[in-house]
Amino acid sequence: MRTAALKFEAVSSEDFEPRAFEVHTDRHLDRIKPLAKLPEEQRFEMQVVASVLPFRVNQYVIDELIDWNRVPEDPIFQLTFPQKGMLAEEDFQRMAALHRAGADKKEIQALANEIRAGLNPHPAGQMQLNLPKVNGEVINGLQHKYRETVLFFPAQGQTCHSYCTFCFRWAQFVGDKELRIASREADSLVAYLRGHPDVTDLLMTGGDPMVMKTSNLKQYLEPLLEDDLAHVQTVRIGTKALTFWPYRFVTDPDADELLDLLARLVQAGKHVALMAHFNHWREMDTDICHEAIRRIRATGAQIRSQGPLIAHINDNADDWARMWREQVRLGIIPYYMFVERDTGAKCYFEVPLARAWKIYRDAMQQVSGLARTARGPSMSAGPGKVEIQGVSEINGQKVFVLRFIQGRNPDWVQRPFFARYDEEATWLNDLKPAFGEEKFFFEDEYRAMTGRIS
Numbered sequence: 001m002r003t004a005a006l007k008f009e010a011v012s013s014e015d016f017e018p019r020a021f022e023v024h025t026d027r028h029l030d031r032i033k034p035l036a037k038l039p040e041e042q043r044f045e046m047q048v049v050a051s052v053l054p055f056r057v058n059q060y061v062i063d064e065l066i067d068w069n070r071v072p073e074d075p076i077f078q079l080t081f082p083q084k085g086m087l088a089e090e091d092f093q094r095m096a097a098l099h100r101a102g103a104d105k106k107e108i109q110a111l112a113n114e115i116r117a118g119l120n121p122h123p124a125g126q127m128q129l130n131l132p133k134v135n136g137e138v139i140n141g142l143q144h145k146y147r148e149t150v151l152f153f154p155a156q157g158q159t160c161h162s163y164c165t166f167c168f169r170w171a172q173f174v175g176d177k178e179l180r181i182a183s184r185e186a187d188s189l190v191a192y193l194r195g196h197p198d199v200t201d202l203l204m205t206g207g208d209p210m211v212m213k214t215s216n217l218k219q220y221l222e223p224l225l226e227d228d229l230a231h232v233q234t235v236r237i238g239t240k241a242l243t244f245w246p247y248r249f250v251t252d253p254d255a256d257e258l259l260d261l262l263a264r265l266v267q268a269g270k271h272v273a274l275m276a277h278f279n280h281w282r283e284m285d286t287d288i289c290h291e292a293i294r295r296i297r298a299t300g301a302q303i304r305s306q307g308p309l310i311a312h313i314n315d316n317a318d319d320w321a322r323m324w325r326e327q328v329r330l331g332i333i334p335y336y337m338f339v340e341r342d343t344g345a346k347c348y349f350e351v352p353l354a355r356a357w358k359i360y361r362d363a364m365q366q367v368s369g370l371a372r373t374a375r376g377p378s379m380s381a382g383p384g385k386v387e388i389q390g391v392s393e394i395n396g397q398k399v400f401v402l403r404f405i406q407g408r409n410p411d412w413v414q415r416p417f418f419a420r421y422d423e424e425a426t427w428l429n430d431l432k433p434a435f436g437e438e439k440f441f442f443e444d445e446y447r448a449m450t451g452r453i454s
């Protein structure tokens with residue numbers, strides 16, 4: 001039953017025409033009309049890279065988000081279309097040679113797999129660690145790394161409306177079954193949550209859970225309305241649909257049903273948050289995106305934003321400041337700036353930690369307090385989320401000041417610690433403790449917990 005509180009219906013969305021979802025992959029680059037204007041060589045390069053890294057883009061992104069007059073520098077083009085530099089030169093040349101020789105699918109596949117294996121497909125021990133059990137059996141599709149929060153990857157949500165070229169989940173999209181983290185089991189999710197009264201947060205992620213039909217989402221989310229899951233107070237859903245397919249919340253056939261589901265969770269007393277993945281202000285520059293944001297907020301759900309800092313896409317302070325200001329204006333709460341993970345086309349996208357911090361700081365200095373809720377730059381590493389708080393000089397030594405935002409051991413959280421300043425370091429495992437110490441304070445414990453060093 002609908003109630004008066006469901007305000008998203010009170011203002012109509014009839015100005016927006018439904019749009020059919022039309023998507024392109026590496027098999028159909030030739031169907032993407034604006035590409036025809038690019039040099040032949042550049043189209044060939046895309047084809048070569050797309051045979052290794054996942055490629056998928058939909059017509060909304062092509063028509064509304066990419067400024068084709070600014071290609072290849074356009075940030076949304078960089079976000080979605082393969083670029084030559086995303087592969088190491090040697091890998092690129094080997095794959096290009098196969099394509100030029102007209103090699104068959106099998107040969108291309110074999111080389112693609114070989115190259116992928118060298119790209120650290122599962123960073124920070126996602127596969128081996130964090131796998132929870134019910135009755136002694138590992139449940140696929142769940143990760144429980146931080147005490148209060150369970151991460152859930154529904155099986156039908158392991159894709160996205162388009163793919164980001166830098167995605168650290170890329171291994172899930174290229175069809176390697178062994179690398180997939182997924183679950184078909186709403187039942188085991190519910191059983192696990194029932195057995196863990198200390199879990200207050202459920203974070204549903206993917207791919208993008210919003211590719212699922214509302215009827216599927218209901219299977220997972222409606223049980224949270226029952227009394228025996230009252231301890232799960234917060235429901236977060238990670239999504240990039242506000243960027244790649246805002247119609248999901250406005251004109252798709254089950255959009256109203258989705259908003260109704262969110263509203264019911266809110267009315268049951270849950271904190272519901274869409275964790276919207278944004279990289280650039282251009283992504284929220286369309287009327288349909290504004291309408292989607294308005295409708296979601298009218299359910300009582302919050303929208304928080306998070307996204308990585310990525311070379312070629314958003315590695316400058318002005319774009320971040322403009323994005324955060326725009327988010328605040330639209331009622332979105334800035335949450336995280338991430339450091340790009342050590343996987344996939346890292347060589348193309350990485351930004352050294354020292355520069356990342358400078359960009360963060362310069363952006364923060366341009367915005368009001370309401371946009372300063374974004375924490376970062378933060379590395380989601382094995383031991384936890386580590387934030388670069390700043391660069392300082394202590395007793396004549398230049399250092400990074402760091403802290404855990406989240407830790408595998410909650411006791412690590414919010415303790416400042418120090419690493420030797422290193423202009424080139426791009427990830428936690430590049431850093432060395434400052435002041436001549438041999439190890440970071442958490443290392444022994446982390447090793448004992450996991451058998452790993454980073």
Ligand SMILES: *Cc1c(COP(=O)(O)O)cnc(C)c1O
Nearest residue numbers: 143145146149151203380405406
């Ligand atoms: C980021 C993250 C969470 C959520 O952490 P918050 O600090 O609550 O945002 C949970 N699990 C994993 C594995 C994460 O990386």
Ligand code: SF4
Nearest residue numbers: 160163164167207240
């Ligand atoms: S939307 Fe998220 S999961 Fe999907 S491709 Fe982009 S970064 Fe990866």
